[in-house]
Amino acid sequence: MSEFDAATAAVQAALDAGARYADARVMHRRYESMSARNGDIEELSQDESVGLGVRALVGSGWGFHAVPDLSDAAARDAGRRAAAIAAASARVPGPPIDLVPVEATVASWASDCVVDPLGVPLSDKGDLLVRATATMREHGADLAEGLYQIWDTSKWFVSSEGHRIDQRIRECGGGISATSIGDGETQRRSYPSYRGQYGTTGWELVTSLDLAAHAARIAEESRELLTAPLCPAGETDLILGGEQLALQIHESVGHAIELDRILGWEAAFAGTSWLDLARLGSLRYGSELMNVTIDPTIPGALGSFGFDDEGSPAVARDAVREGRWVGVLAGRDSAAAAGLDYGGSVRADGWARLPMVRMTNVGLEPGPHTLDEIIAATDDGVLMDINRSWSIDDKRLNFQFGCEVGWEVKKGRRGRMLRNPTYTGIGPVFWRSMDMLSSETVAWGTPNCGKGQPGQVGHTGHPAAPARFRGVRVGVRA
Amino acid sequence: MNAEMEIAAGVVDLVRHTAGPAAEAEVLVTRSDLALTRFANSFVHQNVSETGVAVHLRLHVDGRTVTGSGSRIDADGLAALVERTRAAARLAPPDPAWPGLTAPTPVPAGPAVDEATAFASPDERAERVRAFVAAVEGLEAAGYCRTAYRSGAFANSAGHTAVGRAAEAAMDGIARAGGADGVARLCADRLADLDGAALGARAAAKARAAADPVELPPGHYEVVLEPAAVADLLQNLAWHGFNGKRYAERQSFAEPGTAQFDPSVTLVDDPLHAGTLPFDLEGTPRRALPLVEGGTTGAVAYDRRAGAEAGAGSTGHGMPGSATFGPIPHNIRLLAGTTDAGAAVAAGPVSAGVTGAVGDPDTAALVAGMRRGLLVSDFWYTRVLDPKQLVITGLTRNGVWLVEDGVPTRAVRDFRFTESYPRALGPGRVLGLGRTAVRQPGRVDGSWYETPALRLSSWHFTGGASG
Numbered sequence: 001m002s003e004f005d006a007a008t009a010a011v012q013a014a015l016d017a018g019a020r021y022a023d024a025r026v027m028h029r030r031y032e033s034m035s036a037r038n039g040d041i042e043e044l045s046q047d048e049s050v051g052l053g054v055r056a057l058v059g060s061g062w063g064f065h066a067v068p069d070l071s072d073a074a075a076r077d078a079g080r081r082a083a084a085i086a087a088a089s090a091r092v093p094g095p096p097i098d099l100v101p102v103e104a105t106v107a108s109w110a111s112d113c114v115v116d117p118l119g120v121p122l123s124d125k126g127d128l129l130v131r132a133t134a135t136m137r138e139h140g141a142d143l144a145e146g147l148y149q150i151w152d153t154s155k156w157f158v159s160s161e162g163h164r165i166d167q168r169i170r171e172c173g174g175g176i177s178a179t180s181i182g183d184g185e186t187q188r189r190s191y192p193s194y195r196g197q198y199g200t201t202g203w204e205l206v207t208s209l210d211l212a213a214h215a216a217r218i219a220e221e222s223r224e225l226l227t228a229p230l231c232p233a234g235e236t237d238l239i240l241g242g243e244q245l246a247l248q249i250h251e252s253v254g255h256a257i258e259l260d261r262i263l264g265w266e267a268a269f270a271g272t273s274w275l276d277l278a279r280l281g282s283l284r285y286g287s288e289l290m291n292v293t294i295d296p297t298i299p300g301a302l303g304s305f306g307f308d309d310e311g312s313p314a315v316a317r318d319a320v321r322e323g324r325w326v327g328v329l330a331g332r333d334s335a336a337a338a339g340l341d342y343g344g345s346v347r348a349d350g351w352a353r354l355p356m357v358r359m360t361n362v363g364l365e366p367g368p369h370t371l372d373e374i375i376a377a378t379d380d381g382v383l384m385d386i387n388r389s390w391s392i393d394d395k396r397l398n399f400q401f402g403c404e405v406g407w408e409v410k411k412g413r414r415g416r417m418l419r420n421p422t423y424t425g426i427g428p429v430f431w432r433s434m435d436m437l438s439s440e441t442v443a444w445g446t447p448n449c450g451k452g453q454p455g456q457v458g459h460t461g462h463p464a465a466p467a468r469f470r471g472v473r474v475g476v477r478a
Numbered sequence: 479m480n481a482e483m484e485i486a487a488g489v490v491d492l493v494r495h496t497a498g499p500a501a502e503a504e505v506l507v508t509r510s511d512l513a514l515t516r517f518a519n520s521f522v523h524q525n526v527s528e529t530g531v532a533v534h535l536r537l538h539v540d541g542r543t544v545t546g547s548g549s550r551i552d553a554d555g556l557a558a559l560v561e562r563t564r565a566a567a568r569l570a571p572p573d574p575a576w577p578g579l580t581a582p583t584p585v586p587a588g589p590a591v592d593e594a595t596a597f598a599s600p601d602e603r604a605e606r607v608r609a610f611v612a613a614v615e616g617l618e619a620a621g622y623c624r625t626a627y628r629s630g631a632f633a634n635s636a637g638h639t640a641v642g643r644a645a646e647a648a649m650d651g652i653a654r655a656g657g658a659d660g661v662a663r664l665c666a667d668r669l670a671d672l673d674g675a676a677l678g679a680r681a682a683a684k685a686r687a688a689a690d691p692v693e694l695p696p697g698h699y700e701v702v703l704e705p706a707a708v709a710d711l712l713q714n715l716a717w718h719g720f721n722g723k724r725y726a727e728r729q730s731f732a733e734p735g736t737a738q739f740d741p742s743v744t745l746v747d748d749p750l751h752a753g754t755l756p757f758d759l760e761g762t763p764r765r766a767l768p769l770v771e772g773g774t775t776g777a778v779a780y781d782r783r784a785g786a787e788a789g790a791g792s793t794g795h796g797m798p799g800s801a802t803f804g805p806i807p808h809n810i811r812l813l814a815g816t817t818d819a820g821a822a823v824a825a826g827p828v829s830a831g832v833t834g835a836v837g838d839p840d841t842a843a844l845v846a847g848m849r850r851g852l853l854v855s856d857f858w859y860t861r862v863l864d865p866k867q868l869v870i871t872g873l874t875r876n877g878v879w880l881v882e883d884g885v886p887t888r889a890v891r892d893f894r895f896t897e898s899y900p901r902a903l904g905p906g907r908v909l910g911l912g913r914t915a916v917r918q919p920g921r922v923d924g925s926w927y928e929t930p931a932l933r934l935s936s937w938h939f940t941g942g943a944s945g
Contacts, residue, residue: 035802041571043801045545046562051530063600064526068549085525088600092608094521122569130571143727147802181728186866265518267659268620268652271858352528389861391894393873398894398941400871402863422863422871424894424941453622454514454526455921476940478869478896 006070007158010054013079015160019056019086021099022079023159025309026052026070027351029151032118034125036146039134041126051351056082060097061089066352098336100343102312104162109306112299113202117150117172120203132176132215139219141178147196148174148206149447163311171302171459173198173445174206178219180226187225187419189218189404190386193243198445201300221405224417231406231421233475237378238423239468241385244403246444246462252427253292254362256396257319259330259338270451271394275325277338283325286431289367292320294329296360301461302445303361310355312344319362331357349456356452363463367437371466374436381409382474384421400424400476423474430469438465482507482631483641485551489535490633492560502538502579504634506759512923514624515603520611522604534759537563543573577786580761585640588756592668596627596645606649606674613678614653617685621651625669626923632761640761646753647672648919652876653681660684661856661876663706665919665926667752683834684855688877691889693942700851701937702844709918709927710857711899712810718865720769722780723804726788729865731900734775738900740908741773742815747807754809754924760796767793769807773905781805808925815911815930831885840912844933846884847910853879853886871896894941902934909933
C-alpha cells in the first residue's frame, strides 16, 4: 500500500463517516543530531518516524486523529475516529466554517540539496564539532559546545477536493557556542547564532559556515565579556545586528500577523495580537523603511516549501509595505472567517500534529545602507548582536531582548565591548523608530518556534539585515 | 509479558544476535493515547487525538554510543532500527564517558492508573468544555481539556526490566471580559476530578475582577503569587538550577548544603506522586528527590551520565536529550505551609475588596497580611538573562491586583519583571505559604508542579504594559 493509498483511504473513511471535507498527511521524517562538548562528542541521536494524520470537518466542527500505521485498516480507522472527534466538537459549536478555495493540485516538489546531509559520514560531521569545540577550550572557554541537526521529511497530502501532492524537504544546520564562567555570572558567545544557522538545504550550508574558523574568536570574546563594562541603562540609539533583528521580526511581527492569533484562536496559550483586522491596509506598523514579506519561495530559507500542509501553493505576499500593515499569515478556514481570500501558511510538525497557522519566511526587504554606514552615522548609541534571551507579551507588544554582546558607539565609531546588553520596548513604537536599514541581508533560520497545544515546533526563516532604532530603552536588569 | 515488553526484549535480543554479546543495549518502548480538546471564542475549534508508539534504543558498542528511535514496530521496522543504529555506532566518535547500563533493580509500582481517564472519549472532554463555557456566563472562554495515557516497558542487555503505566487529565482555561482575562488551571489523576463548571466560574470571577485596570509605576513590590505563577518559578528552578549537568558546568545557582532559600521552602521532585511512569529512559527507578529541605539546597537531578561524572549516580532523571540539555526534575512539589499564613483564614474574606480577585481562603489569608503589594495570578514568557543567578525576565498575565491593607483594591495592568528567582525566594524573603497545594499541569503530560500560593517580600517589576 503506497503512502498516497493510505492517505486516500483515511480521507474516504472520514467522508463515509459524515465529514463534508477531509484531508490526510502521511509523513516520513528522518532526523539526526549530534552535539559535542569540550572536544568530545556528547550525544548522537537518530530518529525515524512514519505515520498518518487525518483531519475531518463535520458540520462546523473539526476533528483530527493520528496513527503510526499505514495499513489500510489503520488508515480507515483513523479517518472514522477523526470524524467522530469532529462530531464531538459539535457539543460546543461555533460559527459555520468555510474554506477559501484552493485549486485541487496534483504535484511533486523537493527542496534544493547539493550534498545530502544524511549521506555525509558521521565521522566527518563529528570531527567538525570536536575540532571546533576543542579550539574554543584552547582559547579560554569554560564550556565549548557544538551542535548540528538534520531533518529529511517526505510527505504525501490528499484532500477530499482532489489534492494529491508529495514533497521532500531536507533541512539542516548547526552552530557553536563558547561560555566563560565568572563570579556569579556567565558570558556566552556563539557563531553564527546561539543554535546555529539553518535552511532547507544540504550539508553545503554547514560547510559554508566554517565553524572552526570562528571558534577561537568567540571563545576569547566570551572571556573578555566577563570583565567588560555593563551595558549602560537609559535611552539611546540602538543598532541591531542581523541575527538579533531576525528574532525581533519573528517575535514582534511574525507572530503578531498570524491570523489565528488575531481571531482569538490562541488566546489561552500563545496569546492574541495587538493587530485589529479592521485596520488591515491602513495601520502604520513601522517606518517607511519597513517592508516585510511572507515568502515561502526563497530558495534555501528555512521556512520554504512547495505547498503548505493543506495544499495551498507557496506564494510570496506583503505583510508590511512602506510601514503599513497589509497582510497576514493565514489558513483556509481562518482566512474565510476573516473575509480574506488567501491561506498558504498552514503547517504541521509531523504526522501526529494538526496543521495550523505558522510562519513561513517572514523577513525584511533590504534597506539602502551598510552596517558601517549606520555606525558612522551614529553619534551616541549601542550596537547589540546575537540573541541571548527573548520575552514578549501575549499581544506581541511589550518585548525585552538580551543579546550576547554589545559595543559602545561614539561619534561614528565602534568602541569598547559591553556585557549583558538588553533592550525593551513596544512593537509599533520600536518599528516606527527604525531610520536606517542595511542591505546586508541573511535569511536566518529559526528551528525552534513553539506554538499550539499539543505543542508543535516550527521551522521558520527570517531575512534580516542590521538596522538602527532611535531612542530605545537599554540596560534593563534585576 | 505485555506487548511493549515483548518489543523491548525482542530488540535487545536482536542487538545481541547482530552486534554480539559485548554490545550494551537499552530499549524503552512507549505506547501512548493522547487527546486534547481545545476551545476559543467559546467553541471547540481544535480537537485532536493520537495513538502513538515509540521505540528508543541506546547502543554502546566498541566504545561508541548512539541513540536511535523510531515509530515502526513491525519486524522490518525494528530490524531497520537496530541496523541503522549499529551502522551509526561504527562511525560514531569514541565515548570515553559511557556510564554503563542500569543493573537489575526493583522498580516501584508507580501511581494508580484510572482507566476511565486513560481511555476517555472525545464526548467526555467536550462535556467539560461545555460546562466551562456555560459557567463563564456570557464571557468569552478559551483553553483545553486533555487526557493522556502511557504504557511503557524497559529492557537492557544487563538483564534489567521494568514496566509501568500512567494516566492524567488536565484542564486549563481563561475567561475574557473586555480585554481582561482570568485563569483556572488544574491537573488531576482522574478526569472525573476536573469540574469544568467550577473552573469556568473561577476564571470568570477573576476576569471580571481584572476589568478596568490601572497602570502602576515599575519598582519593587511585595507580592502574593498564586499557584499558576509559582509553578513558573519551580519550572525555571528545575530547568536551570536543579539540573545536574548545568550544576557540573558551574552554570547553576545550586550549592548543596547551603541555606540558599527561606527556611519555609521545601521542594521535592516526586514523580511517584502522580502521572508518570515509575522509571526513566535508562530504566532507573524513579523516587522522591529532596531538592530543598527547610531552605537548604539538598540535591540536583542526574541521569546516568551526569551522575557518573559527579560521582553521585543517577537520580532517575534520564530523558530524551538529557545528555545535551541536562536531567531536569518535572514533578516538583513546593510543600504547603503548616501554620496559618495570616489572620484572615478563619474569616475567609474572599469577597473583600475587588469581588472575585481572591478566589479561595488560602490566598485570602496571604493577601490579608499585606499592607501594600500586588496579587499576581500568572506569569508568561519567562526567559533566562543569566543562568548562574537565574535572573529571569517575563510578564504577568491573567490578572494583577493592587492590595492595600490586606484587601485587593483595584485591578492593575500587566507588568514586565526582571528578577533573580533564587534571590526572591532567599532567606527572610518568604513571608507566607498557603496551606493548600494545587497541581498545575506542565506543557506536556507527565510534567506538573504542585504548589500553594506564596507571599514574597519583594519582586522587581521593571516595566509597565506601555513600556
